[in-house]
Amino acid sequence: MQFESLGLSKNILRAVAEKGYTKASPIQEKAIPLILEGKDILASAQTGTGKTAGFTLPMLHLLETQESTKKRHKPKALILTPTRELAAQIYDNILEYSKYLDIKSTVIFGGVNQKPQVRALRNGIDILVATPGRLLDLHSQEVFSFSEIEFLVLDEADRMLDMGFLRDINKIMALLPKKRQNLLFSATFSKEIKTLASKFLHNPAMVAVTPENSTVDKIKQHVIRVDKNKKSALLIKLITDDNWQQALVFTRTKHGANRLTKKLIAKGISAAAIHGNKSQGARTKALAGFKDGSIRVMVATDIAARGLDIPLLPHVVNFELPNIPEDYVHRIGRTGRAGADGVAMSLVSSEETAYLRDIEKLLQEKLPYSEIEGFETTEDFSKIQKPQRKPQQGRRPRRNTNRR
Numbered sequence: 001m002q003f004e005s006l007g008l009s010k011n012i013l014r015a016v017a018e019k020g021y022t023k024a025s026p027i028q029e030k031a032i033p034l035i036l037e038g039k040d041i042l043a044s045a046q047t048g049t050g051k052t053a054g055f056t057l058p059m060l061h062l063l064e065t066q067e068s069t070k071k072r073h074k075p076k077a078l079i080l081t082p083t084r085e086l087a088a089q090i091y092d093n094i095l096e097y098s099k100y101l102d103i104k105s106t107v108i109f110g111g112v113n114q115k116p117q118v119r120a121l122r123n124g125i126d127i128l129v130a131t132p133g134r135l136l137d138l139h140s141q142e143v144f145s146f147s148e149i150e151f152l153v154l155d156e157a158d159r160m161l162d163m164g165f166l167r168d169i170n171k172i173m174a175l176l177p178k179k180r181q182n183l184l185f186s187a188t189f190s191k192e193i194k195t196l197a198s199k200f201l202h203n204p205a206m207v208a209v210t211p212e213n214s215t216v217d218k219i220k221q222h223v224i225r226v227d228k229n230k231k232s233a234l235l236i237k238l239i240t241d242d243n244w245q246q247a248l249v250f251t252r253t254k255h256g257a258n259r260l261t262k263k264l265i266a267k268g269i270s271a272a273a274i275h276g277n278k279s280q281g282a283r284t285k286a287l288a289g290f291k292d293g294s295i296r297v298m299v300a301t302d303i304a305a306r307g308l309d310i311p312l313l314p315h316v317v318n319f320e321l322p323n324i325p326e327d328y329v330h331r332i333g334r335t336g337r338a339g340a341d342g343v344a345m346s347l348v349s350s351e352e353t354a355y356l357r358d359i360e361k362l363l364q365e366k367l368p369y370s371e372i373e374g375f376e377t378t379e380d381f382s383k384i385q386k387p388q389r390k391p392q393q394g395r396r397p398r399r400n401t402n403r404r
């Protein structure tokens, strides 16, 4: 469907055309008219589906046509996201889509000096993109008021709950005006998400799309059996022998990410780690380097990588399998973007067999496996080994644990 038939204003369509989008994506086609009608939305959509424009464009349209926007003292729209990177990404999108509108927005998140954020808020804004912690912090300092919020977007709500933000979300919700339009985006629909949705959405319209990029059949999945202590050497061989231009490599822990990054750098492969213990500056720099091609390998933990918009990634490597099977699907969804084929490779040692079994159960298929010459495994794969740390019923560790 063409954007022109969705009922968006000329100024918005002009900015969209400049982005080079020719057709609305399925989530945009479904969500935009419903949001323009003022409906609450419960949407199942992952990064890569175009969901950001799906909620931003109609929100901008509604704000643009409101007289009250002209006053510009207090934020009218609040977009909550789990991570700083996602907040920054959404903010960048809003800036682009609103470039021909008289609408001001800003982004606030922790880990950086609050002064510029306070200044931006005091100057008056219409749209506020935020992570929950810094938002509550600045609100308690009376830097801004929630009293004119008309739109609330919870983006990647499942990840917010996984990261332990439920209490913060509830606190924020209690501070917002009762009458508002609510949009909830989530990649998965656990019991907890349904409970959250029932608490704050009013007669929501359900919108579901499967992301083009992560339809698993577009992605070639492959398991390589290898001894645990040979994984780094094997990865280095794969990158250099096959001359990979760029790869996103997942580890289970922050320490694992740091260790691997050091080994890659020592072999002359430009690499950077991205995880929750890195300063915001380091994370932004790593992401920018990866996007401009100066960094060849980005080593990431699940939480840090989630929601990052990195287009057209040819290689995703699971250096270690995740202990939560759904994370595997999120990880491999980072390859084969925009319809291009991608390869997702998992380096699996014998102690990860139980994780592999759980992933195959979720995918409802057995993944093909092989060994690489010179790296034949000496470990015993015949028994399903118990994972050292059993995940509790699909729950993740809380945000202040030191694992990711």
Ligand code: AMP
Residues within 6 Å of the ligand: 020, 021, 022, 023, 024, 025, 028, 046, 047, 048, 049, 050, 051, 052, 053, 309, 311
């Ligand atoms: P998102 O799922 O919002 O993170 O968007 C994923 C990527 O798709 C971003 O790089 C967007 O700029 C891009 N995108 C969003 N909408 C469209 C569209 N209608 N046509 C082409 N690309 C789009």
